[in-house]
Amino acid sequence: MAASAAGFSVCRDCHATGRLEARRCTACGSPRLAAHPELGSLPIAHLDCDAFYASIEKRDDPSLRDKPVIVGGGTRGVVTTCCYIARIRGVRSAMPMFKALKLCPEAVIVKPRMEKYAGVGREIRQMMRDLTPLVEPLSIDEAFMDLSGTELLHGEPSAVTLVKLAARIEAEIGVSVSIGLSHNKFLAKMASDLEKPRGFSVIGRSETRDFLRVRPIGAIWGVGEAMAAKLTADGLTSIGQLQEMDEGELMRRYGAMGMRLSRLSRGIDTRTVEPRGEAKSISAETTFDTDLYRMDDLVPVLRRLSEKVSARLKATDLAATGVTLKLKTADFKLRTRQRKLQDPTRLADRIFSAGRSLLGHELDGTRFRLIGIGCSGFAPESLADPEDLVDPAFAKRKKAEAALDALRGRFGQKAIETGYTYGAPPTRSEPRRS
Known part of the structure; x- marks a missing residue:
């Protein structure tokens, strides 16, 4: 069928489009459908590689495929990242290695290969640039894309283009990605975290406020530990509470950060996708x-x-x-x-x-x-x-620096x-x- 802005579904396995209400692909029978009433009208995507470092290690050493893999170690013995098998066992990034091995004693420890990971990241970004010049890298394994106007170029809605991109990366690079699609950068990045690994999630315009209302304030871009603690001390824990507050009041309390809290809590983000080369x-x-x-x-x-x-x-x-x-x-x-x-x-x-x-x-x-x-x-x-x-003593210095950042964000850099x-x-x- 011809997909329309009114809503449709696209199969993430065979890429066929179908009715919005479909539960399985009519072409191949797969239940892996991306479907949303606004699927044909959302231009901003955030692509995030799944357990990137660990996925590359498993790709390069097939014997690791079904094993829990932890990338890290070194003199400090800290987890850099880990695969999803290890995450199920409770292992997390930045965790001391002795704690990680207590949770997952059978894990395979692999030393990081940063040059290798950076090279794979560049390959993926080039695939993204094959689809649109508006690609904004955030790090070696994630980037924003703006696919506005690419429907005519590719002869298909941007959602279909993104589904095909995810499949191409998995087939040619050997790692999986999760994609978030929405009407701005803030929500696209939030969407990419909703269903991992191999996710494809959508946040539409009509559902934005209701979607955000039940989320914790820490989900807002720019709210770190220090700011979250400050807001909690002031009795603010959910984005819904921010939606009910006057923007002027938030600015009086928190300065420029108050304006950001007010606007992002309502899903307002006017930042554009800024194409740039990789920062050296x-x-x-x-x-x-x-x-x-x-x-x-x-x-x-x-x-x-x-x-x-x-x-x-x-x-x-x-x-x-x-x-x-x-x-x-x-x-x-x-x-x-x-x-x-x-x-x-x-x-x-x-x-x-x-x-x-x-x-x-x-x-x-x-x-x-x-x-x-x-x-x-x-x-x-x-x-x-x-x-x-x-x-x-590093933990104390890190906490102190976060407090300094919060004060400077509120009162100015020279405060x-x-x-x-x-x-x-x-x-x-x-x-x-x-």
């Missing part, structure tokens, strides 16, 4: 009015730059696996020093710690006219900053400073992304 680095740097050479002078600037880079990472849902220090001497000679991190991070604390260590090796009396700090080697934010068994930056001269830096 995020950095910030500054040139001094007077050349500096002392640790006491350079450290406050380095800390402030680290906070800028961290803020950019958090805003773009990225985590970094490497830190680069950049220095330019008074006679314009450039020095760059790099360090690979044990775990992906989004925290200013860890970026600064790595940068300060690198800086210490360069302080030999040389005068510097410029300093910069950058991050590279991006990974999904879900893998960032797991529990550190070697550094028990509160750390001891490193208090009283330091302002930098003339701009975050850079290349």
Whole structure:
């Protein structure tokens, strides 16, 4: 049949379209149907690979197919990610390995191969770009797509195009994906989490408010642990409560975050899908009015730059696996020093710690006219900053940084400073992304 914006179903196995009310595909008998009254009119999709790292390991080693696989380990003994068999047993990302093995003692432990995973992620993104130029990567295993206007190009509704894309990725790449389809980015990303693995979920315009009403506030994009705790302390736990509140009142309470809470609680998200190449680095740097050479002078600037880079990472849902220090001497000679991190991070604390260590090796009396700090080697934010068994105080520093972020989000970036930056001269830096 000819699919229409009025609603239809599409078989996720043979890709045939049918009536909205169908329970099985009339062409192949499969019960795996994507059906929705608005299926033909929703343009924004979020594609998320299922247990990506573990899926690649199983693909490359068929003997692991039916076994619980945990990707991680290392000196800190932390789970990076795991397959769904292990998740059924209670294993989760960032869990200490000894806890994971207690829950799932038969699990196979595999060390991460980040270059391999990044390469597979690039292959998948190219398949997405074959369908639309409007692809916005979030990390190596997820991205937004805007398929507005592609129906004429492909001769089929965007939902059918997406179902075929999922099948192509599984057949050619050997990993499965889950797709969320809606009328904006916020809801598309939320939809992709509803049915995993191999999911295809839809949130239509007409059901948006009712769908969101029963969800916890933590489901809103940008609400982290610190903000969720603040809202809970104020008696707000469900999105439905936010829907009943006046936007002005939310802004008086929570500043710019209050406006975001008000609008997203109602399913209003005006962000567009921004096509861009894969980010290779995020950095910030500054040139001094007077050349500096002392640790006491350079450290406050380095800390402030680290906070800028961290803020950019958090805003773009990225985590970094490497830190680069950049220095330019008074006679314009450039020095760059790099360090690979044990775990992906989004925290200013860890970026600064790595940068300060690198800086210490360069302080030999040389005068510097410029300093910069950058991050590279991006990974999904879900893998960032797991529990550190070697550094028990890390959890407290992580919590403190989340509290600082919440205060700055409410009152502005300069509302509160750390001891490193208090009283330091302002930098003339701009975050850079290349």
